[in-house]
Amino acid sequence: MAMVTNRKISFVSNLKPFKISWKIEVKVIQKWTQLSNCSEGDTLEFILEDKMGTSIHCICKSLFVDRVKDLHVGEWRVVENFSLIPAIGFYRRTSHPFKISIIDSTIVTEPSSTSCEMIDHNKDYEKGVGSSSSSSKRKEGDTDLNDTNSPAKKLCCRF
Known part of the structure; x- marks a missing residue:
């Protein structure tokens, strides 16, 4: 079995199919079995949602059901190493343009009890010339306020 990594947790909205080494912290919103007549058998399917409220469809073929045995409705889990399909x-x-497909190297664990910083993969695009961040649009007296609209600034906390 693969080991859990120290990668930072990504937002569901930032997931793209160019790699499988993603790590997300999600809550299971729905769970069901999709019956099928094909040779691969039935699939176990989920709707997962991150702390920003972005949801994504997740499918698991019967071959990998043991990998997602810890995904239960209403519980937060960390999911690592999965593929994305259109x-x-x-x-x-x-409304997410991709869905998660559980693969043989997928790992599902409980989130750590300490706070963790989320990573924003779009931060490089925000640094372009002429772009203005939401913090630069604040009034002069609001410099000490947290920017609650910026995913790069949000922290996830487990209580």
């Missing part, structure tokens, strides 16, 4: 079709479970 969410296509007329009826989509979420």
